[in-house]
Amino acid sequence: MTDGVDQLVEAYHALGNAGHGDLVWGHIALRDGSTGGFWMKAAGWGFEEVTRDRLVLLSSEGSVLAGKGPRHVEWPIHAEILRARPEVSAVVHTHAGAAVVFASLATPLRAISHDGVPFATPDVPRFTDTADLIRSSDLGAGLAATLADANGVLIPGHGLVTASATLAEAAMYAVLLDRACANQLRALQAGGPLLWSDASEVAAKQAMWTPASLASGFDYLVRRAHESRR
Template identity: 45%
Template sequence: MSADLSSADLSSAELCELVSLSSRILGGADQGDFIWGHGSARDPGGRGIWIKESGIGLAEVGPDRVHLVSREGEVLEGSQGPRHIEYPIHTEIMAARPDVGGVVHTHSPHAIALAAAGVDLLPVSHAATHFVPPQVPRFTETANLIRTRELGASLAATLAGSNAVFLVNHGIVTVGPDLQTATVSALLLEAAAQQQLLTMGFGGATSWSDDEEALAKREIIYSPKALHTVWDHLVRRLG
């Protein structure tokens, strides 16, 4: 599925395919954490979010394991499998951010470690410039699961206008105008955290791009078109 299509252009079947592709890309990048983690696409009719069912790993998700979940948590269409209890992450962010068409929540290990250590994400690599400056916000109200609309709304307020947020001692959330962009962003955030850990491990005088250079790199390297081209590459790699 080409990244040039937004969720507003897609049928229910195509949305199921999109969520399946995103899930398998994330799973193939070792962001699966067994059966946990999920990505969602906004329903073009305003009925809620398309998200994988609970109880299966990201790498296992086919289109028949995706369903439409309302803001109230009701499964409206698609798979009748169990619903993820953290659906409010997705529904409340989408309610607060009309510009967001896709949300990803995973437990990517290096990003979790960086946030738990209280360390700022630094643009020691290209990947980090997709997010900073300004700093990636940190949600610290709870490290437990986001199971209520109230917690989801609080997380959305912490995210504010950013494209990512650290759930400290829990995981990450990335967002984008579509699920394709949010998926690529999740991979970039983990890559940035891992590169920073490798850099600091050498123990030398660490350098990183200043704000002006980081913003310039973001515009050149991580344009919407470039992020969609990365998505197409990742889909091809699925075979």
């Protein structure tokens, strides 16, 4: 297998431990530089169950090139985002609870905490063509177009998708987006939010979310996942 596949396994464990698992659904993909395809887990496994032997390599057209087990039906999410954004190497799709609930409100996401900074200006996009499974290349391409160059996108009635240049960044964006949604849901329950970072402060705060800081957060999630498996 290619370099970085061990980190893909770690990313599954880290996001599973961080509350992004949904039984055997949701998936993370890593671009394979040698084939132009991507690695992801085979269908039927939970995030915490993923091992190297439970990964499959898919072509950009969805053919299984290596590994055992069936592919996820939503492989077009990853194929089309990776096709549309050559700078992206990792794509995350989960059904994180707070993100699903917040997406249903059609409310702008505010930077009421540092978590919201990567998504608040402009507002996190919403893909509304369907809340059903994204089984076709056309739907995958539509999702990629809605995501555009953003860090993440919400799919009302379904979940979230994040994408970035590294697994660490894509995984952390998934965690931060769900946390930002959870924070705003709590504020809404309390009658707010009344205060949040404006566009200029959001721009200034972007400096805190460097590749190094995102990698540090990801490493922490990996350590937590390792500890939980002992």
